[in-house]
Amino acid sequence: MSETKNLNIEIKEEDGISIISIRGFLDANTAPNLEQAVEDIINNNKYKIIVDFSELDYISSAGLGVFMSQIETIRENNGDLKLCRMQSKVYSVFELLGFPMLFDICDEIDQCKKKFENG
Amino acid sequence: MLDISNKKIQILGTFLIVILLSKLLLDNIFYFINLSSIFEITLDAFILLSEFILLYYIIKKSNLDIKIYKKYFKKDTTSEDSLNSKFILHIKILKYLLLIVYIIMIFTPEYYNRIYIENNFYAKIITSILAPIFLAPIFYLVYILLNRSKSNSNTQLKFYVLTIFILFFHLVKIIDYSIITFPGYIIGLILLITNIAVFFISIFVINNNHWIAYQSKKIKYSLILNSLLIIFFLLNISFSTDTLINDYSSSISFTYDYYFYGLSSTVNLISLAGIVIFFRLIVTSIIYLPSSDAFERRQNEMISLASLNKIIAESKDINHITNTVTEIALKMTSSIFAWAEIYENDEIVLSSYHNTSEKYIRQILNDENFNKYRMDCNTLVIDDKVDRSIIASNMNYLKSMIYIPINDDNSKIGAICLVNNKKYNLDEDEYEILKAFSINVSIAFENVRLLKESIENEKYKNELLIAKNIQQNLLPKKVIQFEGYNVDAISIPADDVGGDYYDSVLLENGDKCYLIGDVSGKGIGAAIFMAQIKGMVMSLAPTSTSGKELLCKINSSLYGNIDKNMFVTISTITISNKRNLISYCRAGHTPLAIKKINEKIEFLKPKGFGIGFVNENMFNNNLEEIEVDLDTMDMIFAYSDGLNELRNIDNNEFGYENIRFILDTFKFGSALEINELFLEKAKSYSETLNQFDDLTLLTIFKNRENNE
Known part of the structure; x- marks a missing residue:
């Protein structure tokens, strides 16, 4: 159990929206990497971000903190952080903490994109 | 020095004085009545024997030589070495003893011999005093050689043969004097044969002189000098007389013979043996003299390596090591x-x-060419012909240099630089020793680093242990119990310290509030955060009337005051005193499992944000507190995500289904029993319970007795 599980982060740009695909394990050890990635995007003055969870196997409570840390800055700049394609296990963790009330959580990337278009 | 109180010495001393006095008395009587000399010899032999025994005891019992030895050779040596050092010391003492005798001999005019003969009475007294002094170095010589021969049975045997020859000749002399007078040529022949025998045996008496090779140049010179002096004294003292024709040309031989007939010949023979042995010593020392430098250098190297190992073992400070x-x-x-x-x-x-x-070295270190030259050296470099062009202008005398790199973790961290104004000309062995030295120095540096790290680690571990103790004290050993209910809680951190939390507090209205919580992350950071939460619960509970109010207050205090990515999930289970009502409030925590008789296990998941995520308004408006209807024998089970997210070897989660199953199959028991059951199941699930996350369980069981 103690072996380190990795988190792979891929970032691509589509229609002015940054899409972060995360794969693997999001916990206290790997969270700073994702936090850095999000920060880098914000530092480039891009505030429309979608996180693709489709290949994320596990998320721990510390991993959840990442999404909270930047959301204020993003929203202050008329942007948003939208989450999509979560496995049910991952979703339930978000759900327990009340995230669905804070974030748009969609099934597909396109849905998130549409939400950005609609404002 | 000498222990006079020793009984044996006292007895012997008294005995000696008594015999001496009686001999003086008898001698004078003999002088007048001219009795046979055999009687005289017997008495003489007695005195001589007792004197020998006394001398032997004095030398043996006195720690004289040991004390001087300690003073002279303070350095630690092996037992073999100390034996040799002792021998060297004995030689020095022997030299002084002989010197004393020699001086007395020089200052005693020859005509005293005549006085002795003419004035028998005083002659006897003076002889009795002088003879032991004259005998002392001879006796000491025998003592040294005896001691020396002890180490080897072969040597000892030769020594005994030598002794027999000498004693045999002495016996012949006594017989010649007291019983039958042999013709002069017979005595001469026997003396010649004995002398030749003693000479040849002496050559081989002490065969093993190799120890000299290992001595320093200084000691070898001192050996040669001391031996030369001893030979000189022995020659002068013993061979100044031709005892064969009884022509006493020196007071000393006369004294010996006058003291005890034939003694001078015996002394001569012993001296001959001594001269031969010391001559051999000189020859050996001279032979080994040229190799002294090499031996000394090698010895220095060995000592250096040994002291280096000591430094490695003891050093904690880099500068001390380099120095x-x-x-x-x-x-x-x-x-x-x-x-x-x-x-x-x-x-x-x-x-x-x-x-x-320092100034000079700093000048050298400022020379770029020379610095570059050294930086390019990555292994042990011995340059006996340093390139002129790279040397600093003020170092023109420099001919050769040795560069010993210091490595730590395979990278060069420093070096020891040695310079010389002539070639080093190191042979292969010396190069190997230097190489070993270089490796040892690197090891010393690595050790210092590792030691520092391990000390840090140890310190950290200790602090962690303290933190663990503090944290365990933060969790109540026993949660509040009250009639009708049976409550039990347990928490096991994944690391030494954890971020899980449980507690039981009384609210403002006296309601009992049970809390279970989980702060984000784990380890020290989580533990500190958890302690903060505990403090808040303690201070806010007495002013809260419900679990929800308590959680809202905690969120209000925390929000904006903690890192945005930190949060805590807490569930409260409040049992009201008055209405016997149970309410449940969940701030992001895992759903509460509830087991009702004859019903399916239910997971309650009322709305609620994790604490610290959102502002007061948003939090308060979205936090639900629901009422739980609990009948007798019903049970509620709260847990941290360490349970449902526990993974087995196949990386499958324990999940809610396992919780449901265990609760379903559990028939009856106390809250403690259900917690223990879960721990056991968790352990067998993960096989080692090498937990991934902190694990906390809180069970509330409604007892049968409690019928409203």
Whole structure:
């Protein structure tokens, strides 16, 4: 159990929206990497971000903190952080903490994109 | 020095004085009545024997030689070495004893011999005093040789043969004097044969002189000098007389013979043996003299390596190591000066220097060409012909240098530099020793680093242990119990300390509030956060009337005051005193499992944000507190995500289904029993319970007795 599980982060740009695909394990050890990635995007003055969870196997409570840390800055700049394609296990963790009330959580990337278009 | 109180010495001393006095008395009577000399000889032999025994005891019992030995040779030596050192010391003492006798001999005019003969009475007294003094070095010589021969049975045998020859001749002399007078040529022949025998046996008496090879040059010179002096004294004292024709040309031989007939010949023979043995010693010393330098250098190297190992074992400080190591290297290589440099961020930092001034070394370290030359050396370099062009202008005398790199973790962190104004000309062995030295120095440095790290680690571990104790004290040993219910809680951190939390508090209205919580992350950070939460619960509970109010207050205090990515999930289970009502409030925590008789296990998941995520308004508006209807024998089970997210070897989660199943199959028991059951199941699920996350369980069981 103690072996380190990795988190792979891929970032691509589509229609002015940054899409972060995360794969693997999001916990206290790997969270700073994702936090850095999000920060880098914000530092480039891009505030429309979608996180693709489709290949994320596990998320721990510390991993959840990442999404909270930047959301204020993003929203202050008329942007948003939208989450999509979560496995049910991952979703339930978000759900327990009340995230669905804070974030748009969609099934597909396109849905998130549409939400950005609609404002 | 000498223990006079020793009984044996006292008895012997008294005995000696009594015999001496009686001999003086008898001698004078003999002088007048001219009795046969055999009687006289017997008495003489008695005195001589008792004197010998007394002398032997004095030498043996006195720790004289040991004390001087300690003073002279303070350095630690092996037992074999100390035996040799003792021998060298004995030689020195023997020299002084002989010197005393020699001086007495010189200052005693020959005509005293006549006085002795003419004035028998006083002659006897003077002889009785002088003879033991004259005998002392001879006896000491025998003592040394006896001691020396002890180590080897072969040598001892030769020594005994030698003794027999000498005693045999002495016996012949006595017989000649007292019983039958042999013709002079017979005595002469026997003496010649004995002398030749003693000479040849003496050559081989002490065969093993190899120890001299290992002595320093200084000791070899002292051996040669002392032996020469001893031979000189022995020749003068013993051979100044031709005892064969009884022509006493010196007072000393006369004294011997006058004291005890034939003694001078015996002394001569012993002296002959001594002369031969010491002559051999001189020859051996001279033979080994040229190799002294090599031996000394090798010995220095060995001592250096030994002391280096000591430093490695003891040192905790880098500067101390470089200082000592540089000094050792300097001695080992006989360089003119040396310094140690440490490389820090492309800079050369002078660590220590020997035989030179700091200013001078700093000048050298400022020379770029020379620095570059040294930086290019990555292994042990012995350059006996340093390129002129790279040497600093003020170092023109420099002919050769040795560069000993210091490595830590396979990278060069510094070096010891030795310079010389002549070639080092090291042979292969010396190169190997230097190489070993270089490796040892690196090991010393690595050890210091590892030691520091392990000390840090140990310190950290201790602090962690303290933190663990503190945290365990933060969790109540026993949660509040009250009639009708059975409550039990347990928490096991994944690391030494954890971020899980449980507690039981009384609210403002006296309601009992049970809390279970989980702060984000784990380890020390989580533990500190958890302690903060505990403090808040303690201070806010007495002013809260419900679990929800308590959680809202905690969120209000925390929000904006903690890192945005930190949060805590807490569930409260409040049992009201008055209405016997149970309410449940969940701030992001795992759903509460509830087991009702004859019903399916249910997971309650009322709305609620994790604490610290959102502002007061949003939090309060979205936090639900629901009422739970609990009948007798019903049970509620709260847990941290360490349980449902526990993974087995196949990386499958324990999940809610396992919780449901265990609760379903559990028939009846106390809250403690259900917690223990879960722990056991968790352990067998993960096989080792090498937990991934903190694990906390809180069970509330409604007892049968509690019928409203």
